[in-house]
Amino acid sequence: MAALAYFLQQKKRAYVASPYGSVPLDAGIIIEAVDMPGLFESLVSDNEIIGGMSEIGELQGFTKAVGMIDSLAHNREFNQLAGKNPVLISIHLLGKNRLTPFFSFAALPEVRDKHLRSFMDDIAGYRYTVKEYQESNVYELVKRSTGEPSLFVSFVSGVVIISPSYILVEAGIRQIEQEMDIRDLPGFKSVSAAAGRNENKIYLIFDNAARFISLLTGVSDKGMASYIPGLASCMEADLYIKNNGVVFSGYIETSDSSQILYNYRQQEPGSYDIFRYIPSGTAMFEIITEPVKTPVSSKNRETRYISDILKSQLSGEMARVHLNIKGQDIESNKVMLMDLRGSSATEEAFSSELEQYYRRKDVPTNEYLIKYQPDAESEYIIYRLPDKDMGQDLGGKFGKFIDSKYATFYDDLLVLSSEPGTLSKFLYDNILNRTLANDLTYREFESTMPSRAGYYFYCVPSRIIPLLSGVMKEEIVKGLEKNTESLRKVQAIGYQLVSSNDMIYNTLSVMYKPEVREEAKAVWESLLDTVASSKPLFFTNHYTGDHEIFIQDMNNKLYLINSAGRILWKRPISEAIIGNAYMIDYYKNGKLQILFATKNFLHLIDRNGNNVEKYPVRLRSPATNGLALFDYESNRDYRLFICGEDRKVYAYDKSGSTVRGWEQFRTKGTVTNDVEFFRASGKDYLVVNDDENMYILNRKGNIRVEMKEQVCRSDRSMLRLTTGTRPRMVLAAKDGSIKMINFNGEVQTYTVNEFSDDPVFEYYDLDADGLGEYIFIDGNRMYAYDDDRDRMFSLTLSSDIINGPYGLEFSSNDKKIGFTDTRAGEIYVVDDRGKNLKGFPLSGSTSFSVGRLKRGSSFNLIIGGRDSFLYNYEITR
Structure with a gap:
């Protein structure tokens, strides 16, 4: 027992x-x-x-x-x-x-x-x-x-x-x-x-x-x-x-009504829409979704009057935000956002009361109204406030964190800060849609959090280190600074509170990625509806002389974006652009238009996005290659060449009509490369390549030169004119050999390496010595050979999906080669030794263009990213 x-x-x-x-x-x-x-x-x-x-x-x-x-x-x-x-x-x-x-x-x-x-x-x-x-x-x-x-x-x-x-x-x-x-x-x-x-x-x-x-x-x-x-x-x-x-x-359980979180037990959770306006580079923010019950009244009577105008319009949703503007102290990086039920009438009443106050004080208008103009066509007003207490007057203890000396209105928001420059930066980020709502990392993180909350905290750990100084031990802050690169792998931390079952439900999410994505170092980023698909065109604004960017996205939507990155207009078309877009002067009056082709149409639009004359014009046959544009005599009597599925080479004038006297030359195979134009020894040559043959035509569409030997051009080879006293055409054949074609039809063949079929080829004076170099990309390898066909350098690339290379001329003696590693999402610009330009690689994944957005400025590189943003990088020489 x-x-x-x-x-x-x-x-x-x-x-x-x-x-x-x-x-x-x-x-x-x-x-x-x-x-x-x-x-x-x-x-x-x-x-x-x-x-x-x-x-x-x-x-x-x-x-x-x-x-x-x-x-x-x-x-x-x-x-x-x-x-x-x-x-x-x-x-x-x-x-x-x-x-x-x-x-x-x-x-x-x-x-x-x-x-x-x-x-x-x-x-x-x-x-x-x-x-x-x-x-x-x-x-x-x-x-x-x-x-x-x-x-x-x-x-x-x-x-x-x-x-x-x-x-x-x-x-x-x-x-x-x-x-x-x-x-x-x-x-x-x-x-x-x-x-x-x-x-x-x-x-x-x-x-x-x-x-x-x-x-x-x-x-x-x-x-x-x-x-x-x-x-x-x-x-x-x-x-x-x-x-x-x-x-x-x-x-969370609060067993005592004196505890701070006790009131959250009964608070109705709200959706936090205000985050959509928070700039994507933000270090930290906090959001509350219920009206403040105990505001702290300002000692300044005028601030109280103005606050009373605003209080009835507050929805209750507020955010206090620490931006991450380089070179600014912590206080200057603070903004406070307050959601309004409607901002138009509210701003009018606010502005009127403020105007009366400063008029009584004999303060000139330009001392309390600051005009922020991101470009020539848009303007925002930033107001200087009577004192720094409006944040706490409207937001109680939640608003005490900021010295609200300045205010502005954007959409249905009142935005407060201690510095007008900080408000300008906030406005600019929103104009370009460079906000958390459009940030890929944040969108991924947001999916781990509830969609409704009473309180929401968010931070990027590597960005908040300066905020911790004076709060945490000095040795801990120094340790974090020492390990910033590792800390960047913790991409976001978020915390939320929401009432549930007479308790408080809380969520803490930490997002970690071993591979850190470099933050874009762009001058500006402009959000498209989806990823860019066409090569950017630098389009001259004939009123200001500045350049604007014309581009198309994957949904076939066209955009014109000004030099500040603001989208001027966007409009859909039915098809994707094939090849390059061009800038022309249709009316010969200095006002410019954009010309391009899709599979079935020629398009000509003005700088407002409107069709010109009878455009779009349907092509005689669906296009198999990109549009080629030539102005033989530089008199703006343009000729447009494009090849059709019927294997004919079509010539159009600028009105979209076929050119009289042009013989519609028919090729034996399909043409996928653009028609090329060369002038040598006083004669004009139009060159067409199909998948097996080269045709050298005159301006009427007849054979000008009979080939002594046929050339089978690589699908990814450029056709260029060599430099020197006796220019020749040069390309890479499908087998990777170099073909030199004289204008009498003779062909010389040179082999510099054993390449696979259809290598990428470019001929460009990379070392600026007046003689061209031979650039090959084969798989994930890039090779450069000098004029004597001796190897200059070779590079191993991280993938074999390469866009380019593009010859880039910064001056007559400063030339580079650029290309995009599409899989890695990186742009490279290298010199004649294969060394990257300082600051590269940069983030980007599409074709790119280099030019100057403003006269006399540095060079700008424009490229699309995987995140649907168009990036403008400044290249400092």
């Missing part, structure tokens, strides 16, 4: 014994790991951020102990102790700065003290000693080589407890004997009952966690450390680990 009673008691212990009963009551954080080895592997594997925690002095002992426990947990004998029971990891602060872990788990029913000793016997490189505490054995694991103590282990009432601290193990043994345990703390049972059953989870006890803050802020901190206990009682969050980050979600 005694044996049976003992057996039943042991079986009962398996169900009753809980590791929570052993956790000392000063735990600030408790992690319940349903699969501890798997959890550690997911969090730590290849994670430089977590790896770097061991460099922080206060965490070295902590990370060392966790690492050892992790290695033990992979032991087969460990599984014989714990089975599939979850492991608790509680975190405690010993002394002033020693963060210490405490591990506990319910042992399997058959486990005895001897099994624990057997487990420790098998740990390589360690021995153990034993001492007794309150009738329980405490084992001390010691390194054989150094005698250094590592861990203390005990087995009490069916629970195994492990810690690097003997004090904590003693506390755990004592705790098991107590009637009250960690689960009896205010709020714990409520959040635990709402937790997922089979998920890794984390608990935060606010009163206890406040002690941890001093590790980050220093022992002298009286602000944040005293603030934490007053937030709430307890929080639980289930832990979901994904390939690109981790999400914590669960409930």
